[in-house]
Amino acid sequence: MSNANPQGSGDAGWPEYLTGGGQGGHGAGAGSEAGSEAGSEAGSAGASAGDGASSAGGAGSSTGSADQPIGPGAPRRVIGTPPPAEARTMLPDHSHDGPAPPPRELPAEPDDPVRANKVELLVAACFILAMLAGFGFLVAYGTIGVGSIVKVQHSNWALGGTLGVTMLLLAIGATIWVRHLMPTVERTEERHPMKSDAKDIEAFKETFEEGADTSQFVKRPLVRRSLIAATIPLAVAPLFLLRDLGPLPGDSLDTTVWRKGLRLLIYGTGRPITPAEFSSPGSLVSVGPEGYLDDDDAMAKAAVIIIKFRPGQLYFTNENHPVPGKTVKNWTVDNIVAYSKVCTHLGCPAALYDQVNHHILCPCHQSTFDATQGARVTFGPATRPLPQLPIGVDSQGYLIATGPFNQPVGPSFWERG
Ligand code: FES
Numbered sequence: 001m002s003n004a005n006p007q008g009s010g011d012a013g014w015p016e017y018l019t020g021g022g023q024g025g026h027g028a029g030a031g032s033e034a035g036s037e038a039g040s041e042a043g044s045a046g047a048s049a050g051d052g053a054s055s056a057g058g059a060g061s062s063t064g065s066a067d068q069p070i071g072p073g074a075p076r077r078v079i080g081t082p083p084p085a086e087a088r089t090m091l092p093d094h095s096h097d098g099p100a101p102p103p104r105e106l107p108a109e110p111d112d113p114v115r116a117n118k119v120e121l122l123v124a125a126c127f128i129l130a131m132l133a134g135f136g137f138l139v140a141y142g143t144i145g146v147g148s149i150v151k152v153q154h155s156n157w158a159l160g161g162t163l164g165v166t167m168l169l170l171a172i173g174a175t176i177w178v179r180h181l182m183p184t185v186e187r188t189e190e191r192h193p194m195k196s197d198a199k200d201i202e203a204f205k206e207t208f209e210e211g212a213d214t215s216q217f218v219k220r221p222l223v224r225r226s227l228i229a230a231t232i233p234l235a236v237a238p239l240f241l242l243r244d245l246g247p248l249p250g251d252s253l254d255t256t257v258w259r260k261g262l263r264l265l266i267y268g269t270g271r272p273i274t275p276a277e278f279s280s281p282g283s284l285v286s287v288g289p290e291g292y293l294d295d296d297d298a299m300a301k302a303a304v305i306i307i308k309f310r311p312g313q314l315y316f317t318n319e320n321h322p323v324p325g326k327t328v329k330n331w332t333v334d335n336i337v338a339y340s341k342v343c344t345h346l347g348c349p350a351a352l353y354d355q356v357n358h359h360i361l362c363p364c365h366q367s368t369f370d371a372t373q374g375a376r377v378t379f380g381p382a383t384r385p386l387p388q389l390p391i392g393v394d395s396q397g398y399l400i401a402t403g404p405f406n407q408p409v410g411p412s413f414w415e416r417g
Contacts, residue, residue: 106214107183119180120220126173127226130166134233137162141240149296170230177223181216254408256289256302258389263290264306264338264399272398273306275334281310282355286341289401301409303341304389305351305360306399307371311335313358315373321406322388325373331390333399338389339375340409343367345382347411360386383412 110116140158145151196204217224263272267286270293278285284307292298314335317326327337339360343350348364353371359378360369367380375386387409392402 123173123177124226126169127230130169130230133165257298258404274397283308284353306338309335327374339386342410344384
């Protein structure tokens with residue numbers, strides 16, 4: 001015989017590279033041969049005739065069991081690994097030419113069919129509810145507009161809630177399915193060469209088909225179909241997202257609600273303000289247009305800051321339009337200047353004011369604007385000055401806008417540079 005595996009000598013399940021049987025060479029071989037021909041005692045004698053590596057074979061022969069091998073040179077099983085007799089592999093065993101391993105067995109049906117049927121209904125219920133929640137996501141996406149901050153909030157709640165419930169129910173259904181319908185079998189697999197040969201591929205195919213069979217996926221159409229149905233909304237959801245490509249914004253990004261005659265109301269109190277009340281140089285007040293202070297959408301673009309300067313501090317241009325590095329003189333009142341509060345980088349409220357250097361600071365990314373020079377950018381990622389709002393006083397002496405912003409407020413975009 002040429003079988004050098006110690007299994008033949010009673011060391012069941014231990015591969016040669018662990019026992020040293022292959023390296024034991026003639027000693028182990030002799031032991032195995034003798035063991036098969038004259039029984040375990042003769043095998044033990046054969047082992048004693050070999051070198052040191054053959055002692056494992058001798059020990060195996062003497063015990064004749066799959067228990068932990070004993071004796072010098074015997075491999076030690078690592079805690080947590082199954083004993084060799086219990087080890088199973090999904091691939092054919094190439095380590096010896098002995099008898100083929102027993103056919104793999106997985107229970108084709110659960111032990112308790114009645115309970116399995118109840119579990120099946122439970123799993124299907126989860127998947128169907130997941131499907132309904134998925135359709136709820138689509139309905140919420142299609143019906144809840146995003147034209148206002150409140151609507152966006154509601155949309156986020158609805159979309160997040162329905163999608164979360166969909167995922168949760170899918171997870172619950174799958175977990176119940178795996179834990180209560182599929183068989184629980186522990187399998188181990190030894191390392192093998194990366195490239196699979198034909199036998200391995202065939203074995204994998206068998207394993208896959210066996211697994212598909214025992215997972216009940218084929219046999220239980222209710223589970224299969226409800227799972228497929230549950231994933232339909234998720235599959236088509238990306239198509240609905242294409243709706244966000246429109247409609248085009250038109251001029252909504254270029255304009256605000258500011259127009260000639262609207263009073264500047266103090267943000268928070270809603271009071272109009274006169275130049276006399278705002279007489280302390282270095283002061284900064286946030287204001288909004290009359291009639292729009294409670295309109296979050298309008299205020300998102302129309303928020304304005306007014307700053308009072310001492311005479312001579314502002315760098316004026318007499319042109320009736322913005323000039324880089326200059327403040328438009330006839331858009332101010334008594335050295336009070338009004339700038340958009342919306343940062344031209346990414347739209348954060350820029351309302352931190354450095355009275356010493358007359359710098360308006362945006363807290364998000366530290367863009368800095370010089371308030372004395374037409375709010376030009378002196379530092380940071382913003383590329384445009386804060387737009388200046390033309391202001392004057394009305395017949396009652398309150399500050400008013402004398403026109404809209406003559407350039408878009410807020411972040412730059414591709415058409416704006
Ligand atoms: S948003 Fe103001 S610096 Fe970025």
